[in-house]
Amino acid sequence: MRPRSIRGRVTAGTMVVLVVVTAVGLSLAILVLRDLIVTQARDRAAEAARHVAEQITTERYPDGEIPASEPIPRLQIVDGETGEVLAASHVLQGVPALSREEPRRGDFRTDSTTCADYVGESPADCYLVVGYSIVDSAYGDVMVLAAARSPYVLGSGALETVLIGSAAGVLTATGLIIWVGVGRALRPVEQISDQMEAISVTDLQRRLRVPGTHDEIAHLARTANASLDRLEEAVTRQRRFVSDASHELRNPIAGMRAKLEVELSEPEPDPRTRDRLLTALLADTERLENIVTDLLELARLDSDLASSREPLDLAALVRQEFGARTDVADLHIHTRGEVPVRMDRLRTARVLTNLVANAERHAHERIDIVVDLDERGDAVVEVHDDGSGVPEADRERIFERFSRLRESRDLDPGGSGLGLAISREIVKAYGGTLTAGHSELLGGALFTLRIPPGCGDGGAMSDGGELSAAGEGAGAVPLPAGRRPGYFRIGFVGALGVLVAWLLVQSLVGVRGVLVYILVALFLAVGLNPVIEFLRDRARLPRWAAILAVCAALVAFVAVFVWAIVPPLGEQVTGLVSGLPTMIGDLQGNAFFADLDRRYDVLDKLQGAVTDPDVGRQVFGGLVGVGQVVVDSLVASFTVFILTLFFMASLHGILDACYRLVPRSRRAGVREIGDEIVQRIGAFIAGQLVVAAFSGLVAFLFLWAIGSAYALTLALVVAVTALIPLVGTTIGALAASLAVAVSDPWLGLLTLVFFLVYQQIESYVISPRVMSRAVHVSPTANITAALVGGAMLGLVGALLAIPVAASLTIILHKVVFPRLEEA
Template structure:
């Protein structure tokens, strides 16, 4: 039993439409078809009832007139009818002989042999018969059906008789023609609806196919390509715009990564080349003296330290860019600066300016790294004075590092934050620098939701580096 169920389940799974177009069309068509079936049943019942009531009312009125007439007198000739479509007979109840009839039924047997047994209705005083009969009377089309109303009249001018009034019901209502017509119309509407839906959904999803086709051709070598954005300004257009924005970010990321790898390779090559050269020179000397060996080892140590610093900075930058920061805490930047930079022997030209507590949600060790990088950079370029300020501006904590050096040219104020970017002055003042200190600092600040910018110090005339961080929310305490 379970195997049979599994087999049926697999068959149904294979039959299930795969594409959105097919699923939407199939679901909508099925829903529409079920609605049409319900409407068909309801319409058939209503139409038949209305036709029956209309026919029965007309036939009943004529039958009453004839019943009232035969109570007192006979008909001379055929029975006249106020309704041309109604056929009339007066039938002897005992023998079943037709005693009088309208022109259309003269010479024909009684349309029904049933006797009126129902209770009198309305104003009539006679037992009533109401039924639909299908008969094969001569002169009547085969399969024709009649709505028959009959009244039993006792002691009439003809004796005990049954007055029969019949009106032919159209084949449309009397047979299954109505159902066939309704089913045909329903099927046509369902097929038409399915075709319209198939076309409409296909047209609506055409931009998706275009997007999918374009995505298949986008590789790492051509990330500059963008997806077509339809003019519909709907969800699909929004999807295309979002995908293009993601592609743009991906392209920027890959471009930075490639530039980073290229720059890193170049920076790492310098100390490695220096180490190789020193070793080759030493190996070429068959009898190196102690002083030469000492110079070699000192140079190798210097190159190794530079190589170590570059690798450490690269790892630090990678960790920061991926957001791999330790947990943050509520830190008073005023207290942090006072604690870390109050040693005048270590920072002889530095003056700190603090007042009220300024709190931010940061990782303390990373923020110390940022401020140390900025102060160290200022020391490298300053003539003798560095000022460090901390305060508030609106909803931001602001830390400013001023120096009295030559400053940063306006056209280079963004370039100094690029990886391995070093201005001519920096190369002269710190030949062993990696060029990663400021990029690392900016990334740390960015991950904390802040900004790090370079500018001109109106206070000391040199460079100004400004850190802005969101203030800690007051709800967490003051």
């Protein structure tokens, strides 16, 4: 049954993941520890057997008894052909041969296990037997056998009991810590919920207490307070609209009602009086219609419905709206080139019409309209008139709703007092300002409309420094010319910019490694996102569970890879080290090599090079250097894994944050391109995994067909290296061929030829076809991108090159080519 609380779900989910990871880790640890214990026991037996092999090279043991002591008291020398025991330690006197196994071709060592009753002190005792095949010893061709008692922990289950018990205790403590920690983390959320329940419509001014922790809880409280601010503002706007409507509609409706009641009270109404009454009622109805229209416009502005934008030239709009008007006796328009902004054309025209209409009511003879860009790049429209002006004390009050001065009521009794209020609200919606002042030009009122450059596209001034006058009259008003630029300031700012750019480049070079980690982790997170979305859609898993499932699969694959690689590698290294004496003896017995050794002292030089203490430092930079490389690699892998986990968990948030950096007008197109790029990267990862899996399968089938003992191990190596573009298959092929050649040189040569042929097929047929379908990039572009990326950033660049090429292809087809076609 699924827990209902977040606390329970988080604890249960985390514990499930920890149990799975711990189970995998315990299984791997048990396997590794058991193998390590067995390897150590066999190594002790092998050392005793090698000591006996060295001893019988020149002489036999007297009386056929091999001197032996703990920890390996069981030793035998067995005839290689008949299996007869030629010599044995005291414990094994009269005991048949411990093992009759023969070494495999190309090998001289055998490993076996025996549980015979006559070997041990108890029928339950088992022994690990190591044997070496010795040629031309004092006994002839023999097998030297050494038996080590199988460790107690392997048969008693003590190792598993201790590890499982420790893991259970750690998991229990971890579960309690997570339960308590999640409860403490969610306690502020419960407090916020209680505070939100206590807020009602009547006390929307209340706000939540924001904790000073600057974490997600504080962000939640600030977001809730912002939502309350918007809610309170919406309720306030609604109440203001109702108040405005009831205030302004009351008087016309009351007048109409009174007129109708008077007319109905007349017993014999006069027709002419009734006509006048109907005419007055029609005028009142038109006034009510205008008031309702203005109120609805204010409601739309309060609801942020004036956010539509389009490129617009204010100068052209003013000339179009007022340039050909004949109802105003003396109207002058002054412009200087284009004045571009991004506003709604109809609403902008309404603002200009309201301003000009207001100037017409109050002007005596002349109105001037000036349109220009100021020094900051703001678009400015000034409306001058030669009327009586606006008193300084009333210059803000006239923009209030239903506010009308005495002169305005006398000149326009039917007005509603909403024109200037609507105009200011429209301008504010686009980030501009509308103010009233005194006109120095004509001596009357001055209304200034100003739109900041963020709402415009900028524009170039005309070549002339004077304003051109359009319309009647010659009342052109010269505007001040711009200042000459300060060349010292320009040079200083330029030098400072170069210095900052240089410091930035040096900083980026310093953190290059960290940036590579972040880039690789982000690439992996984007590439694995389709798998996470598939688990969410098909398996109905929440995103966190899908992420943990993907991480568990990656950890399991790494564990299987290590389990498949480490034991054979350790076995081969141990066999090589233990077999060096026999190999050297064989070489000494070879006539051709003996002749070379006599001429050039090959063995002495080889032994001197191997025993030279400077060899390790010269080749690997010393033991500390090798350890540092290993530790750095592990730290880098763990860092990339953790970063990938975090990026997968917050990928949608990262993408949304990046999209919000783009202007709203272009956000939809950028989001479409970005989503397609993310999809292409995921397809590239899937395609690369398909190519790698196919390479591993082909390698396994071939190696199994030729009888390789490490077919699965080498196939996994080939599959992993095949993830590297271009050179990955070559690396895996060389590793597999060398491993096969150790046991059989001719099979190794055959393996190398096979992989060379397969590499050509993969490089020019399989990989280009898969990648062209996955990322829709031509094979030539794939190969070129991988070569360029590898030359720039090495292995990381080769991995990232093809997705980058796919991204550039999308940008070219979606952005660059359409613009070139439209140009």
